[in-house]
Amino acid sequence: MKIATWNINSLAVRLPQVLGWLAANPVDALCLQELKLSDDKFPRDALAAAGYQSAVFGQKTYNGVAILSRTPARNVVKNIVGFPDEQSRVIAVTLDTPQGELRLINGYFVNGQAPGTDKFAYKMQWLDGLCNWLRGELLAHPKLVLAGDFNITADDRDTYDPVALRETIHHTTEERQHLNALLGLGLNDAFRLFEQSEKSYSWWDYREFAFRRNRGLRIDYILVSDALKPTVTSCVIDKLPRKNERPSDHVPVVAELDLPSIK
DNA sequence: ATGACGGTGTGGCACCGA
Numbered sequence: 001m002k003i004a005t006w007n008i009n010s011l012a013v014r015l016p017q018v019l020g021w022l023a024a025n026p027v028d029a030l031c032l033q034e035l036k037l038s039d040d041k042f043p044r045d046a047l048a049a050a051g052y053q054s055a056v057f058g059q060k061t062y063n064g065v066a067i068l069s070r071t072p073a074r075n076v077v078k079n080i081v082g083f084p085d086e087q088s089r090v091i092a093v094t095l096d097t098p099q100g101e102l103r104l105i106n107g108y109f110v111n112g113q114a115p116g117t118d119k120f121a122y123k124m125q126w127l128d129g130l131c132n133w134l135r136g137e138l139l140a141h142p143k144l145v146l147a148g149d150f151n152i153t154a155d156d157r158d159t160y161d162p163v164a165l166r167e168t169i170h171h172t173t174e175e176r177q178h179l180n181a182l183l184g185l186g187l188n189d190a191f192r193l194f195e196q197s198e199k200s201y202s203w204w205d206y207r208e209f210a211f212r213r214n215r216g217l218r219i220d221y222i223l224v225s226d227a228l229k230p231t232v233t234s235c236v237i238d239k240l241p242r243k244n245e246r247p248s249d250h251v252p253v254v255a256e257l258d259l260p261s262i263k
Numbered sequence: 264a265t266g267a268c269g270g271t272g273t274g275g276c277a278c279c280g281a
Contacts, residue, residue, distance in 0.1 A: 009280085010270055034280085036270070061271055062279075111280060151281070170281065205281070206268035217281075249269080249281080 001097065001259050002027040003104065005147040005220055006241075007203075007250035010036045011064075015043050017244055019050055025238070026051075027254060028070050029095060031106035031147045035064030042066065059088035065106050065148075067093050083129030090130075094141070099259045102228075103141035105134075107148035114169050123151075127178035134185055142227040146187060149250060150221050152179045154189060158218035160199065170217060187223040190235035190255040202237050203250045211242050222255040231257045 004027045008014040011032065022030065030052070035042070039058040047054050052068040057078040065088060067073060073093035079085050092105040107130065112123035138144055152175045156162035165171045183189065191200075201216025210216060224232055235255040242251050 013270070034270095113280090203281070208267060210268095219281080246269085 001029075002254055002256050003029045003031070003145055003147060003222060004252050004254040005031040005033070005106065005149070005222060006252040007033040007108070007149040007220060007248060009034045009248040009250065011043065011066075012037055012041070013246060014248055015046065017241060017248070019046065021238075021241055021252065022050055022052065022068075025252070025254065029104055030068040030252075031104070032066045032068065033064075033106070033108035033149045033250075034062075035059070035066060036061055037064060055091055055093050057088045057091040063088045063108055065089060065091045065108050067091055067104060067106050069093070069095055069104075071095055080126070080129045080133045082133055083126065085126070085129075089126070092137070097259050100143060101141070102259070103137065103144040105137070105144065105146045105148075107146065107150070109149060109151040111151050112169050112175070115167070115172055115174070120169070124174065124178065127175075127181075131178070131181050131185065134182065134187075138185055138187075138225060142225060144187075144225040145228065145255075146182070146223040147221065147253075147255075149219060150179065151219050152176060153217055153219060154179055154192075154221075157198070158201070160201070160215040160217070170219060182223065186226045188226065188229045188232075190222045190224050190232050191218070191237070191253065193229070193232055194235060200237055202253055204242065206249055220250055220253050222253055224255070224257070228257060231259060233258050 058064040075094040077092040110123035113119040202220035204211040204216040
């Protein structure tokens with residue numbers, strides 16, 4: 001089965017691109033971030049016509065996440081249990097596969113603006129809350145995938161300028177320690193399970209021709225639990241949608257797991 | 264040091280993103 005994640009930076013603007021991408025890339029589940037719309041504005045019918053059910057946790061203007069899946073999602077949880085949050089950043093579902101249940105968690109991690117700001121402090125607290133919640137989720141669901149926009153570069157391979165951007169937002173030691181804490185729970189960065197080309201990124205600024213110059217960051221991840229790690233057969237970044245007219249600044253990441261495809 | 268680009272809102276610029 002194939003699982004993908006994509007920060008689409010407004011589903012109202014990008015719905016046609018999502019539908020087009022799904023037609024060309026018929027994944028089993030797609031995690032979307034930054035819907036920027038409330039639940040009542042979610043294009044459930046258009047996605048259903050394309051063969052996808054939707055578990056939605058929207059928010060007006062900012063944030064908002066959804067999981068599209070070919071099979072029904074059950075046990076839907078919104079946001080981090082034990083971490084009250086005004087912002088819609090997490091949705092978790094259980095999907096039933098012929099190989100048993102799979103827990104899929106979609107996160108739009110806090111941006112954090114800059115070290116020393118209130119938003120950075122919120123990012124650290126949010127990451128703490130996520131880690132504490134996931135510890136139990138992994139015990140309850142050994143076959144678990146955490147996908148989304150992490151807003152953290154894991155290491156210097158994931159940034160176009162590790163020297164100039166050292167200890168700036170998305171590059172701080174503190175953020176990377178939090179990401180390592182997640183990995184320490186028994187999660188694995190699917191992208192790094194395979195040989196990848198250098199300078200592989202998932203986000204490029206809209207400004208200064210960043211995409212053309214490949215000045216990007218890899219901040220979108222698919223983490224798989226230890227139990228799933230042996231089943232991962234590929235993980236790729238699909239840069240093509242960044243060439244669309246009115247593209248999102250992020251592109252999809254796709255992982256393939258050697259579980260029978262959900263029918 | 265700043266802004267550059269793009270999305271949203273009840274707007275004519277401000278805020279946010281990364």
